[in-house]
Amino acid sequence: MHYIYEETQTLDERAYTTFGLNPEILMEHAGSALAKAVKKKLTCQQKALFVCGVGNNGADGMVAARLLHGANNVSLYLPFPPKSSLAKLQLKRAMQAGVPIVENLIDADVYVDALFGAGLNRPLDGFTCNLIDALNAKEGYKIACDMPSGIVNDLSLSSTIFNAHETITMGALKLCLFHDALKDSVGKIKVAPLGLSRNLYALPSPFYLLQKNELKLPLRTKKNCNKGTFGHVAIVQGNKEGAALLAGMGAFHFGAGLVTLLGERKRKTPPYLIQASTLPKKSSVIVAGMGLEMPFDTVWLRHLLLENTLPLVIDASLCHHELMLELLASKKPLVLTPHPKEFSSIWHFTCNEKVSVEQIQANRFFYAKTFSKRFPHITLLLKGANTIIAHQGELYINTYGTPALAKGGSGDVLAGMIGALIAQGYSLKEATIHASLAHALASKKLTCNTFAFTPIDICKGLKCL
Template identity: 75%
Template sequence: MHYAYEETHTLDERCYTHFSLSPEILMEHAGLALASAVKKKLTCKKNALFICGSGNNGADGMVAARLLHGKFNVALYLPSQVKSPLAQLQLERAKKLGVPIVETLIDADVYVDALFGSGLNRPLESVTCKLLEALNTQKGYKIACDIPSGILNDLTLSSTIFHAHETIVMGALKLCLLNDTLKDAVGKIRVASLGITRKAYEVPSPFFVLQKKDLKLPFRTQKNSNKGSFGHVAILQGTKEGAAHLAGIGAFHFGAGLVSLIGEKIKKLPVYLMHTPTLPKNASVILAGMGLEMPFDATWVKHLLLSNDLPLVIDASLCHHELIVELLNSQKPLVLTPHPKEFSSILSFTCKEKIRVEEIQSNRFFYAKQFSEIFPHVVLVLKGANTIIAHKGELFINTYGTPSLAKGGSGDVLAGMIGALIAQGYSLKDAAIHASLAHALVSKKLTCNNFALTPLDICKGLKCL
């Protein structure tokens, strides 16, 4: 895992006070990292244009242009007067070295956005929006310095944002880059060292970005075992029984020893899934909500879920039902797996205030963190382009999701996978983290067209992780 931060200014200040590193030293390393990224996209016949702002982000771009000048064809474009002392110094150095400065936006093979970075504290003016729109229409490769221009330092967004193929973020990951709404704007994210190791630069944070190497699969190491050793997942089957079937298949493929569907018996059921009209005595975890079409017998469902001490995984329809309040207040171990619309319903029940999906998507980290602090016994899995697992004020962010997962049934499989890990002894938080990682990594690993991936493909792909 890597830390992420709402702001990194305090980390820079720490470098100045704790390690006696000057702002100029950090800037030179930032420019070196940016130059290295640009260099990979250049040849002797290609050119790069650095669009530099008036502050220190613009100065980073000037350093990079200076480092590349002489070997590569680079130029500076300065749409506004340079103001910060360091930017003025770096511009003077670039001029003395002969780095070309152009008066208008020119065609280039590589465009570098060094306008604002994380220092933007006001909405963009119309002239700047027009510049970003013009840059976004250019065919060249686009690199953002620190963060794409148009993202304000309070994590809100301007109406226009620079769309980068690659973002070179300085020092440490910025939380704003991981917002769902920016998935198509930030491109590949690479963290640049600023003269000290990342470990030395960073301090503990409640925000974590998951890595592939964090995944812990439920490999079976105990030789003296039987099906009961790996838990029993019980799934409440609704009228749309296909959703429960997919959850059951996901649970079985992810290591659960037994999987039972609770409800009316139907004819077409995979041979390895069992049916039961009531809760199995040896159940390890209960899954409910998927395929549970309203109206349903709320009294029976409430009794099934609350008349025992088993952990719960709640999804889909139950997020839209007032029973969710009783489940949350019961203090039972609980994993919630809503998509944003379902989370909006949950918040309306718990906060007595309707929060629109658009507002949730713009402030996903805030709402997820706040909810996890109000309900510390709950693990929230807020699904999205970058899925958030929230628990006790800590957020674990899974950036590996792909558009191929945007299909009905994918979430049912994920719920089943979480239930399987709980049944096998994982903590609720760990079950959510590792099931989410496996779910996303399968979608990246499978080689079929991304529009053709099915929920069953996810289950089958678990064999090859």
């Protein structure tokens, strides 16, 4: 996992005091990394335009332009005169090296946004919005220096954001780069070292970026085993029977030894799924919520979920029901897997505050972190373009989800997968993290197009992990 930071000024200052570096040294390294990224996208006949702002982000762009000039066709465009001392110094050096400065936005093959980076402390004005709109309309390859312009340093967003194919972020990953609304604006994210290895520059952080090579699959290495060795997942069926069926398939395909669908009515199911009206004695975990239509038998469900010590995975309709308050008060081991609308209901129940989906989406990190601190026995998986797993104030961010997963039923499979890992002995946090990774990565294993993918294809993809 890689650490993610709300701000990196603290890390820069530590580099100065602990390692004897200074802002100019860090800037030269930042400019060098940016220059390398630009050079990879240029042939000898192609042109790069660096659009530079008034502060140190603009100065990074000036350093990169100076380093490339002479071997590559580069120009600087400065819509505003530089203000910071380093920006003035780097502009002077670029001019002395002969870097061309243009008066207007010209056509190029590569455009570099070095306008603001992490230094933006207010929404963009009209002129700058028009400039970014013009850059976004250009045909060339687009690279953002540190972060796309338009991201305010309080994690809010301007009305216009630079749309990058690639972001070269300086020193360490910034939390704002993983805002759902920026999924189509940041492109590929690469971290530029600033005169120190990433490990030396970093400090511990409560935010983590999940890596696919960290996926811990439930591989069966023990030879003396039986189906009971791998746990028994009990899944509550609702009137929308397909949801529980998909959860059951997800659990079975992800290694659970036994999967039972709980309900009074017998339904047609795959032969490997058991059906029962009562909770099996040796159940390992209960998965509930998907496919439940309100009103449902609250008394029966309360007894099923609360009159035992089994861990729970709760999804979908239960997030909108007052039974959620009793589940939270019970202090039972609990995983919640809401999408933003469901999380809005959970927040209302638990915090007695109405928060809209729009508010949650604009402040996903805040709400997920705050909730996980208030309920330390709960593991929260907040669905989105970048899935957040929150536990005891720590956030784990999964960026591997694809548009192919934006189908009804995908979340039901995920709930079953989490239940399967809990049944096989994973902690609730580990189960949620690794099921989330496997769920996303499985969607990339099949080579079909993105619109025809089905929840059952996730199960097929699990076989390829």
